[in-house]
Structures are given as structure tokens and as C-alpha cells.
Amino acid sequence: MAKTNIVVLGAGFAGVAATKKLAKHFKKNEDVLITLIDRHSYQTYMTELHEVAAGRVEPDAIQFDLQRLFNRNKNVDIVTDEVTHLDKENKVVTTVKSTFKYDYIILAMGGEPNTFNIPGVAEHGFTLWSWEDANTLRRHIKDTVETAAIEHDIEKRKAMLSFVVSGAGFTGVEMIGDLMEWKDRLAKDNKLDPEEFSFYLVEAAPIILGVVTEKESSKAERYLNKNGVKIIKGNGVANVTEDTVELSDGTKIPTHTLIWTAGVKANSDVEEYGIEKARAGRLVANKYMEAQGAENVYLAGDIVYYEEPDNDNTPVPQIVQSAEQTGHTAAKNIIASIEGTEKVAHKGKYDGFMISIGSRYGVAYLMEKIHLSGFIAMAVKHLINLFYFLTIGSVFYFVKYIHHEFFHIRDGRSIFRKHLSRYGNVLWNLPLRVFYGSMWLWEGLKKMFGLAGTTSWFGNDVTMPFSWLQDPASGASEAAEEVVHSVFGLNYVYGEEPMMVLDKMPGWFEKIMEFMVPNVEMALFMQKMMTLLEIAIGLALIFGLFTWLVSALTVGLVAMFSLTGMFYWVNMWFVPVAISLMNGSGRAFGLDYYVIPWISKKLSKWWYGDIKSIYEVGVNK
Structure with missing residues (x-):
């Protein structure tokens, strides 16, 4: 039987969502092959471009390698190439290097900035619509500020340190928010006064963030004003030169940096595809996300123009939620077409909008009724971002996101600041690690050799105080126990008897232990294993090997010892010390400095294969 070839053009939110859904559904069907083609070998996390552009996170924080996203999807071929032609009659996609026949195709190439032909914007403005854009802008800002630091002309210096963002939608507000936060670091690195910097947010409409409520x-x-941003509303950009932005009312702002976020249109690559277009170059789709008048051609993401009946016939918005949902609709209907089932109409569901204004403050409007701001709004945004990685099945990037947003941050640019x-x-954990x-x-x-007057755990005596292991003939169980008054404390005090965490095992735990250690033979074996484990833990901590794992193990051992009635409150310091050592303490004069990177590299190669800048057909998964 001939294979059914599905081609997806574009690895943005829409393309990845559609490919994931198709791959999951056809994972056991060897007759279906999905080919994902993009000019890049990675997905760009578009909603966080401003964080890279304004120096909040490193550039790789928003690059999600496609091999890592689809490595376990054996029915997906990843191709790094640029599409040059779409032949709808013969169902062939032509790229710079190859051609691909398809039975079904999803166009999900996304959008690009719309300058509305305003003079000078394309030549002198900076857009924020790709990973390259973010890096270019980041370098420009750093270079401009460095040049301003040695500029003697006051007016030139002022223009260099003035930054204008045009467009007060999501991207514009998030961009200006991160820029104003970057100011202190830029000033410090270049020996400048932070007060010399100026920030402008320009919006042609009478309000900012028009998609949320007035609240x-x-x-x-208010937050932007409080942090020194000058907001200009109802007055858009009319002309841009190399060192000036002119507004509609004739106002001129001297600046070397205009960041254009005021419009989006469909990717210009689709102009030649011969598909009916609507405003801003978007391609017209029906309710099944089928391209108007094109057989087996489906649309998804920012290129889609579809008026939603349940939303006052307004076009699907060019936002992440819509991109993923149109991608899912397209995938569902390709599945329905292949399997002969009923197609499903697209139904957009938008759960809300979240906008970060810098790294520590945000606003959110959820479910058309919930208003959030400040820390809580930012926390919700981070949770939604983390949830995204779970929906595409990437634990790797789930962990990476946490690292980039909370741990690998500078200048306290996180909701948790520097904490x-x-x-x-x-290095300061080294003495504690060695001592512990x-x-x-x-x-x-001590347990192995019976040192310091203790009983050896390698002998024939059971030292575990479990009643079912005691010898009744010894009379030990009938011996009168001396009543000792123990005192709660977290350290030893002369003259006091320390208190056990539990004076006896809980009934449920006793049943577990009786099952695990039913007789003397097993008890003696467990004693030996526990002794060897303690020695291994000690050596691992001293030499800094697998420190995180070993420290976590010690917390588990403390919990077990406590439940068996063999642990004192005064030794509870074991737990906070173990947690403290989980901060990577093995990297300071420890083997983790060498071993963990080596293991990470080997595991990555085994699980993901070779990560490349260019993927071709038949890449080894």
C-alpha cells in the first residue's frame, strides 16, 4: 500500500501543534508519513522574543530544537529547507534543495511585521518577529549604549539613549517593560547615569492593550509611568529617519532605536501560492481550515483568515491560542479525510490574555472574568508556559524553561528576584558537603566494624528494634523498661534525654516493614546493605559525585528512619543540610564538575541523536 504523505510547512506554534497531533494519531500506522519543513532547525518561542532582545535571557532560551521535540515520533521527518514553490495541481512542494510530493498539506508559515508602508520604518526600524530580529536588536542596543558612553555631544548622546517602541499591544508593552528593566544593567556596565535613558511607547489608538479590559x-x-516610560496615545508614527521618529502630529523624537511592533500580516511567501487572500495577505479558510478553492490544502496559524460565527464574525486572532487551535483543527480534518470520518468545524476558545511588563510585574484577564496583576499574573503566565511544554511532550524544554526563567538569571530579573x-x-558549600x-x-x-563501643551490623546480631525479629526466649520482651523522660529539642543539651521523632512505628508502616523484613536472615542482609549505603553516601558527598541525587536519598533515609522509630529530633538538621547541598555543590572541587556534563552529553546523544543546524530527509532518530 502506498504511503500517505502529509507535509507541514512551518514549525511555529501552529505547525508544531498540527504535527504533534498527526504524529500521535498515526503512531501505529506505518502507511502515513509526516514531513515538517522549516527554514530553521528549531521552533522559536515567539512570545518571549522581547526577553532575548532586552537581555533578560540568553538567546538559546527561546530556541526549541525540532529533533528534541520530535525525536520519539518515528513517523515524522524533519527537513531544514526553504520552500520556493507550491504546485497545487500536481501536489508537489519545491524547496531550495529538493521536492516533496504530498497528499495533504498544512500551510503554517506564520506572519511577519506589517509596516503599512510608513516611510523609513523598513529601512531604519527594528522588528521583533524572529530569533534573528531579537538578536539583532539586542546587539544594536548594547552597541548603541556603548557608543553613547563615549559621545561628548549631549544631544547625540541623548538620542542614542532614547528608545521608542511603536505599538502598544502585547509585544510592544512587553518589549518596553523589559527595556526599562534592562536600563540599570546597561548604565552600570557603561558607567552611565540611569536617568539619562528615555523610553517612549507610541500607540496610534487611544488606549494601550486594547484586547484586555480597561482595568x-x-x-x-500606571506601572509603566511609574517606571519612567513616556506613553503617547492617539498619535502614531508617520516617518522614520536614521536618528529621528516623527509622529502624526509632527512631534519629533530624536532616537537611534525604533522598535516596530505595530502590525502583523501573513508571511509574504504565501503570496504566490494562488490562494484567495483577505486583508493583510491572510489566506481565506473555511470552517474546516481548508484553503478556499485548493484541494487538500489546509491552513493554520497567523496566515489564516476565517471569520468565527461564535465571535461576531471577527477573524481568528493572530495569537498563540488561535495558532494552536487552527493547527489542531487542520490536523483533525486531515485525519477525518484519511479515515473517512466526519470533519469538525473550527471553534475558537480563548481562555484569556497575559502580559508581562518586565520580569516581575504583569497583568492578566482570564476566562472573561478573572483580573490578575503583579506577582500572581506573572506566576500564572509562567505556569501556562510550562503547561505548553507538557502539551507538546517536551520534559527537556520544561526543565530548560525553569532554568532560564528562575535559576540562570542575572540582576534579579525574575518574579523571585535573586532568591x-x-x-x-x-564554593562556600564545600566545607558543609565534606563535613556532611x-x-x-x-x-x-562504625556499623561495619563496631567502632566506638557500638555493635557491628556485619555480625549475627539483629540491631533493628522490630518486635517480630526479637527472640522470645531471651526474655527481652518481658523485661521491664526503664521510664525515661525525653525532652524535645533540635540540639543536644547537657542532662536532657533527646526525644525520638516517633516513639514507635505507625501501624501501616509496620506492616510494610514486616513484609520487607520478615525474618532474621533478611534483617541481617538489610543491615549490611544499609551500612554499605551509608559508606557510599559519605564517599559520594566527600568527593562531590552525584551530589543532588545522594542528598535527595539522605532526605528519604531520614524519613524512613523517623517512621521506624530510630531517629531523634536533634538530628533533623540532616534534612536542611541535604536540601542545601542540592544547589549544585558537587561542582566546587567535586567530581560532578566533570561527570554530570559527560553523562548529560551521552544521554542527550542516546535519546535525541545528533542535534544539528540543518536536518534532512531520513535523519537518524
């Missing part, structure tokens, strides 16, 4: 708009405006930063000096490891090692050696 969120007002809060955002979670990994850039602290772990020595304690575990000594405890293990």
Missing part, C-alpha cells in the same frame, strides 16, 4: 490597561499604564539564582558561589559526607562515612564505618 488591565490602566494598571499597565533562586544559580549564579551564587557554591564525613558524618555519613563515620556512621557507616
Whole structure:
């Protein structure tokens, strides 16, 4: 049987969503092959471009390698190439290097900035619509500020340190928010006064953030004003030169940096595809996300023009939620067409909007009724971003996101400020790590050799105080126990008897232990294993090997010892010390410095294969 070839053009939110859905549905069908073609080998996390452009996170934070996203989807071929022609009659896609026949195709190439032909914007403005855009803008800002620091002409210097963002939608507000936050670092690195910087947010409409309610708009405006941003409303950009932005009313702002976020249109690559177009070059789709008048051609993402009946016949919005949903609709209807089932009409569902204004403040409007701002709004935005990685099945980028947004941050540019930063000096944990490891090692050696007057756990005596292991003939169970008054405390005090965490095992845990250690033979074996484990923990901590894992294990051991009635409150310091050592302490004069990167590299190669800048047909998964 001939294979059914599905081609997806574009690896943005829409293309990835559609490909994931198709791959999952046809994972057991060897007769269906999905080919994902994009000019890049990665998906760009478009909603966080402003974080790279304004120096908040490193550029790789928003690059999601396609091999890592689809490595376990054996029915997906990843191709890094640029489409040059679409032959709808013969169902052939032509790229720079190859051709691909298709039975079904999804066009999901996204959008691009719309300058509305305003003079000078294309020549002198900076857009924010790709990873390259973000990097170019980041370098420009740093270079411009460095040049301004040695500029003696006051007016030139002022223009260099003035930044204008045109467009007060999501992207514009988020961009200006991160820029104003970057100011202090830029000033410090270049020996400048932060007060010399000026920031302008220009909006042609009478309000900012028009997609949310007046409540969120007002809060955002107040926060921006409070942080020195000059907001100009009802007065758009009319002309741009190399060092000036002129507004509609004739106002001129001297600046070397105009960031254009005021419009979006469909990707210009689709202009030659011969598909009916609507405003801003968007392609007209029916309710099944089929391109108007094109057989087996489906549309998804920012290029789609479809008027939603349930939303006052307004076109689907050019936002992430809509991109994913149109991608899912297109995939569902390709599945229905292949399997002969009923197609489903697109129905947009938009759960809300979240806007970050810098790294520590945001506003959100959810479910058309919930208003959030500040820390909570930002926390919700991070949770939604993390949820996205779970929906596309990428634990790798789930963890990476946490690292970039909370741990690998500088200048406290996170909702947790500097409290979670990994850039602290772990050297100061070295004495604690060695001491803690020595304690575990000594405890293990005592048990092995019966040192310091203790009973060896390698002998024939059961030292575990479990009633079912005691010898009734010894009369031990009938011996009168001396009543000792124990005192709660977290450290030893002379003359006091320390208190156990639990004086006896809970009934449920006793049943578990009786199952695991039913007789003397097993008890003796467990004693030996526990002794060797303590020695291994001690050595691992001293030499800094697998420190995170070993520290987590010690927390588990403390919990177990406590439940068995064999642990004192005064030794509860074991837990906070173990947690403290989980901060990467093994990297300071420890083997983790060498071993963990080596293991990470080997595991990555085994799981993901070779990560490349260009993927071709038949890449080894």
C-alpha cells in the first residue's frame, strides 16, 4: 500500500501543534508519513522574543530544537529547507534543495511585521518577529549604549539613549517593560547615569492593550509611568529617519532605536501560492481550515483568515491560542479525510490574555472574568508556559524553561528576584558537603566494624528494634523498661534525654516493614546493605559525585528512619543540610564538575541523536 504523505510547512506554534497531533494519531500506522519543513532547525518561542532582545535571557532560551521535540515520533521527518514553490495541481512542494510530493498539506508559515508602508520604518526600524530580529536588536542596543558612553555631544548622546517602541499591544508593552528593566544593567556596565535613558511607547489608538479590559490597561499604564516610560496615545508614527521618529502630529523624537511592533500580516511567501487572500495577505479558510478553492490544502496559524460565527464574525486572532487551535483543527480534518470520518468545524476558545511588563510585574484577564496583576499574573503566565511544554511532550524544554526563567538569571530579573539564582558561589558549600559526607562515612564505618563501643551490623546480631525479629526466649520482651523522660529539642543539651521523632512505628508502616523484613536472615542482609549505603553516601558527598541525587536519598533515609522509630529530633538538621547541598555543590572541587556534563552529553546523544543546524530527509532518530 502506498504511503500517505502529509507535509507541514512551518514549525511555529501552529505547525508544531498540527504535527504533534498527526504524529500521535498515526503512531501505529506505518502507511502515513509526516514531513515538517522549516527554514530553521528549531521552533522559536515567539512570545518571549522581547526577553532575548532586552537581555533578560540568553538567546538559546527561546530556541526549541525540532529533533528534541520530535525525536520519539518515528513517523515524522524533519527537513531544514526553504520552500520556493507550491504546485497545487500536481501536489508537489519545491524547496531550495529538493521536492516533496504530498497528499495533504498544512500551510503554517506564520506572519511577519506589517509596516503599512510608513516611510523609513523598513529601512531604519527594528522588528521583533524572529530569533534573528531579537538578536539583532539586542546587539544594536548594547552597541548603541556603548557608543553613547563615549559621545561628548549631549544631544547625540541623548538620542542614542532614547528608545521608542511603536505599538502598544502585547509585544510592544512587553518589549518596553523589559527595556526599562534592562536600563540599570546597561548604565552600570557603561558607567552611565540611569536617568539619562528615555523610553517612549507610541500607540496610534487611544488606549494601550486594547484586547484586555480597561482595568488591565490602566494598571499597565500606571506601572509603566511609574517606571519612567513616556506613553503617547492617539498619535502614531508617520516617518522614520536614521536618528529621528516623527509622529502624526509632527512631534519629533530624536532616537537611534525604533522598535516596530505595530502590525502583523501573513508571511509574504504565501503570496504566490494562488490562494484567495483577505486583508493583510491572510489566506481565506473555511470552517474546516481548508484553503478556499485548493484541494487538500489546509491552513493554520497567523496566515489564516476565517471569520468565527461564535465571535461576531471577527477573524481568528493572530495569537498563540488561535495558532494552536487552527493547527489542531487542520490536523483533525486531515485525519477525518484519511479515515473517512466526519470533519469538525473550527471553534475558537480563548481562555484569556497575559502580559508581562518586565520580569516581575504583569497583568492578566482570564476566562472573561478573572483580573490578575503583579506577582500572581506573572506566576500564572509562567505556569501556562510550562503547561505548553507538557502539551507538546517536551520534559527537556520544561526543565530548560525553569532554568532560564528562575535559576540562570542575572540582576534579579525574575518574579523571585535573586532568591533562586544559580549564579551564587557554591564554593562556600564545600566545607558543609565534606563535613556532611564525613558524618555519613563515620556512621557507616562504625556499623561495619563496631567502632566506638557500638555493635557491628556485619555480625549475627539483629540491631533493628522490630518486635517480630526479637527472640522470645531471651526474655527481652518481658523485661521491664526503664521510664525515661525525653525532652524535645533540635540540639543536644547537657542532662536532657533527646526525644525520638516517633516513639514507635505507625501501624501501616509496620506492616510494610514486616513484609520487607520478615525474618532474621533478611534483617541481617538489610543491615549490611544499609551500612554499605551509608559508606557510599559519605564517599559520594566527600568527593562531590552525584551530589543532588545522594542528598535527595539522605532526605528519604531520614524519613524512613523517623517512621521506624530510630531517629531523634536533634538530628533533623540532616534534612536542611541535604536540601542545601542540592544547589549544585558537587561542582566546587567535586567530581560532578566533570561527570554530570559527560553523562548529560551521552544521554542527550542516546535519546535525541545528533542535534544539528540543518536536518534532512531520513535523519537518524
